[in-house]
Amino acid sequence: MLRRDGERGAVSLVSPSVAVDTLDDFLRDVEILVILLPLTPDTRGLLDERRLSLLPAGAKLINASRGAVVDEPALIAALQSERIAEATLDVFVVEPLPKDHVFWRMENVLITPHLASITVPEAATWPVADVLALFDLPFNDLMFKAQQTHRINFPDGDVELATLLSI
Numbered sequence: 001m002l003r004r005d006g007e008r009g010a011v012s013l014v015s016p017s018v019a020v021d022t023l024d025d026f027l028r029d030v031e032i033l034v035i036l037l038p039l040t041p042d043t044r045g046l047l048d049e050r051r052l053s054l055l056p057a058g059a060k061l062i063n064a065s066r067g068a069v070v071d072e073p074a075l076i077a078a079l080q081s082e083r084i085a086e087a088t089l090d091v092f093v094v095e096p097l098p099k100d101h102v103f104w105r106m107e108n109v110l111i112t113p114h115l116a117s118i119t120v121p122e123a124a125t126w127p128v129a130d131v132l133a134l135f136d137l138p139f140n141d142l143m144f145k146a147q148q149t150h151r152i153n154f155p156d157g158d159v160e161l162a163t164l165l166s167i
Contacts (some may be wrong), residue, residue, distance in 0.1 A: 020046075027054040032062065039066035049074035058085045067092040079108055090114055 018026040020042070027033070033055060037043045048071040055061075061084055063070055072093050078084040088110040089103065095114060103109050 024051065024054055027051055028056065030055055030059060032060045035061070035063045035065045035069055037065045037069050039068055043069050045069075045071050047071060047075075049077070052078050052084065055084060057083055060085055061087045062089075063087070064090045067095065076102055076106075079106055082108070086110070088112065 023046075035047065037046070043066075046069055052061075052071070052074050055078075061070075061075070067089075075084070075087065079087055086108045090112045091114055092101075092103070094101075097103060097111065103111060
């Protein structure tokens with residue numbers, strides 16, 4: 001955990017990780033929660049409605065671990081009420097994230113295509129292609145360009161989606 005002294009004060013490392021028995025106290029002081037946990041019987045649903053409510057108002061959440069570590073309905077409610085200001089989500093309970101999932105429509109959610117590991121650009125294009133297929137985008141041409149440049153540029157009508165999926 002990083003701690004900042006005052007609004008614009010110095011940032012210092014307080015704790016790189018936290019034990020489950022101190023998690024509740026830890027969450028009360030977190031401005032940005034980065035989740036990097038494996039999915040086990042003990043971590044499934046670990047960040048439920050009660051624990052998410054412990055985060056300070058306006059906190060930000062990044063989940064780059066496993067989708068089921070976070071209670072998605074509780075996270076959606078916290079984001080809709082702006083109790084949690086923003087979330088960056090690389091993993092979901094169901095992957096690929098269904099086309100009609102509410103996360104796609106939430107302005108305070110940044111979706112990445114499950115690439116939060118060491119990413120080799122050549123290998124990263126195929127998970128993105130799966131997402132493109134969900135939206136019936138012309139991915140053959142886009143994938144050819146992605147393989148050449150390691151970036152994906154969508155047609156003008158899909159600028160927001162392009163921003164979310166840039167690699």
